[in-house]
Amino acid sequence: MKPATLAPDRLLPAHSVPPPWPGRQVRLDGTVTYVRETPATAPDAEPALYVHGLGGSAQNWTDLAGLLADRLDGHAIDLPGFGRSEPGPRYTVPFFAERVIRWIEHSGRGPVHLFGNSLGGAISVRVAALRPELVRTLTLVSPALPFLDFRRSLQGRMLPLLAIPRAERLAAWRLAQLAPEVMAQQVMEACVADLSRICDQRRQEALEEIRVRYEAEHYAAAYVRTFRGLVGSFLRSYLPGSGSLWRMAGSIPAPTLVVGGRRDRLVDVRVAPQTARVIPDSRLLMLDGVGHVAQLEVPRLVARAVLGLLTETGEVRQQADLAG
Template sequence: MKRALLAPESDVNVPETLPPPWPGRPVTIDGTRTFVRYTPARAQAAEPALYVHGLGGSANNWIDLAYLMADRWDGHAIDLPGFGQSDPGHRYTIAALANRVIRYLEHSDRGPVHLVGNSLGGSVSVRVAGLRPDLVRTLTLVSPAMPFLDPRRSAQGRFAPFVLLPFANRLAAWRMGAMPIDDMFTMVIAACFAEPEALPEQRRIDARKEIELRYSVPHYPAAYVGCLRGLVTSFLRAYLPGANSLWRIAAKVTAPTLVIGGAHDQLVDTRVPAQVAKAIPDSRLLMLDNAGHVAQIERPQIVARAILGMLGENSEERAISTKSN
C-alpha cells in the first residue's frame, strides 16, 4: 500500500454547469434486462470504464465523475439487478451481483475496463477483479463495503439482524410505505454525505427523483433487503476458511488499485479503506477529511484527480519498463 498521488487541478476538465443524467438503454443478458447509462468519451484514445453503484443507488451516482473522466475514459454505468431501471435479480448475493457485472463485460466485449465501484459496488468490483483479472485494467474503490463485524460502525448496523429474517422484505416494504418521501430523502442525504447542506441544488433534485423511483418499483424492498443480506453473509463468510472470503479474493487482485475513503462515512467503518488497501497488493490509499460515503458525488474533482494520478503513475511505470526492455 502506498499513498495516492493527485494529478494537478488543471488536468481535470470541470464543466461550467452540472451535467444532467446521462442517457441510457436496457441491455438484455441471459433473458434479464440490465439498464446501462453511457458517458461518451471526449478523446479518440479513451479507454473503456465501468461504474458500479452502491446499495440503494443507481447508475446516476456517477454523473459528475463520469464527466470529469471522459477525456480519458469511455464510461458505462450499470444499474445492478433490482435497482434503477434494471430487472430484479433471482439472487442478491455478492457472487450473483459480480456475475452480472462479468456477464455485462463479456456481452459488451469491452474488457479489460477501468472498474470503479462504490460501497456495495466496491465489494462486487473486488470480487470481479480478483476472480477475472482479464477483465480489469485498474480498480477504483470508493468506500468499499468490505467486511467488518462491529455493527456500531454503520448506521445500518442495527438493522443487520432483521435482514436475515425470511419476511424482512415485507418489513422493509411496510417501513417504506409508512415513511413520507421527504423524510426518506432527509435520512438518506444525512447518512451518505459529510456536508449535506453543501450538495448542489441540482444534485438534491436528482437524489430526490431517485428516491421517488424507489417508491414506485414494487421489487425494490426485496432487492434492497436481499443485497443487504448478501453483504451481511459475505461479512461473516470473510472470516471463515474457504475461497469465497472477500479478503482472500482481494489478495488475488493484480490490477493497480486506488482505495478512497471518507473520514465522515456513516455506513462503512472508516478503518475499512486502509484494510482494503493493505489486502490488495498494488494499491494506493486516499482518505478524505471532508467526505462521507459517496465521495464521487460529494468530492468528484478530487476523486478524478486521484484516479488520474494512478493512471499517470502506471503510464510512467510502463514507459520505464519499455525502455529497460
C-alpha cells in the first residue's frame, strides 16, 4: 500500500454541473439492465464501468464520469432491482458480480477500468478477483467490505428487520409513510458529510430518483434482500472457505485505488485502509470531512486521484512495451 497520487487540478475540465448522462435499456439474460453512457471526449479514451452502492443508481457517477471523459469512455449500470433496471431473481454479492461480468462480456469492452462505491465496491472486488482479465484498474470508493461492529454504521439499525418474517412488506409500508422529499433528505444526510457541497441540481435529481423508487413495487424487497445478502457475505468472510471477500481482495492483481471518507456513517471508516493493506498493488486516499459517497461530494479530488492512478499505470505499461 502507498499513498494515492493526486494529479494537478488543471488537467481536469472546468467546473460544471452536467445533467445525468443519457441512458438506455439493454436486455441481458432475459431482464432489462439500464445503462448510462458518458461519451469520451478524446479518441484514445479507454473503457470504464461504474457500479453504484445499495439503494443508489448509475446517476451516482454523473460528475466523476464527466470529469474523466477525456481519459475514460464510461458506462454506469443500474444493478438489478435498482434505478431503472428490472428486478433480479437474487440479491446477493455473487449474483450482482456475475451480472457485472456478463455486462462486460456483453458490451465487448473488457478489460475495463472498474469503479465501485459501497456495495458496488464489494461487487467489484469479487469481479476483479474472479475475472482479473476483465479489469484494467480498480477504484473503490468506501467499499462495503466486511466488518462486524455494526455500531459503526447507521445501517446497523436495520439488522433487526432482517429477522422479521416478510420484512419486505414492513419496509414497503415504512417507505409509504415518508414523503419523497423527507426520504431524499434522509438519504443525503446519511451519505454526505457536508451538504453544502451538493448543488441544487443534484438535490433535485436525487429527489427524482427517490420518486422512481416509490413507483417501483419491487424496490423495498430489492433493498431488504440486498442488505440481507450483503450481511451474509460479511459473515461468510470470517468463516473458512473460498467465499471470503477479504481473501478475494488479497488475490487481486489489478492496480487499485481505495478512497475513504473519514466521516463515513455507513461503512466503518477502518475498512478503506484495511482494504488498501490487503490488496497487493494498492494506493489509499483518506479524505477529511467527507462521507460515504466521495465521488458525489468531492468529485474533483477523486478524479485527480484516478488520474494519478491512470498516469502511473500507463507509464508502467509503456515501459513494459519498450522492454518487450
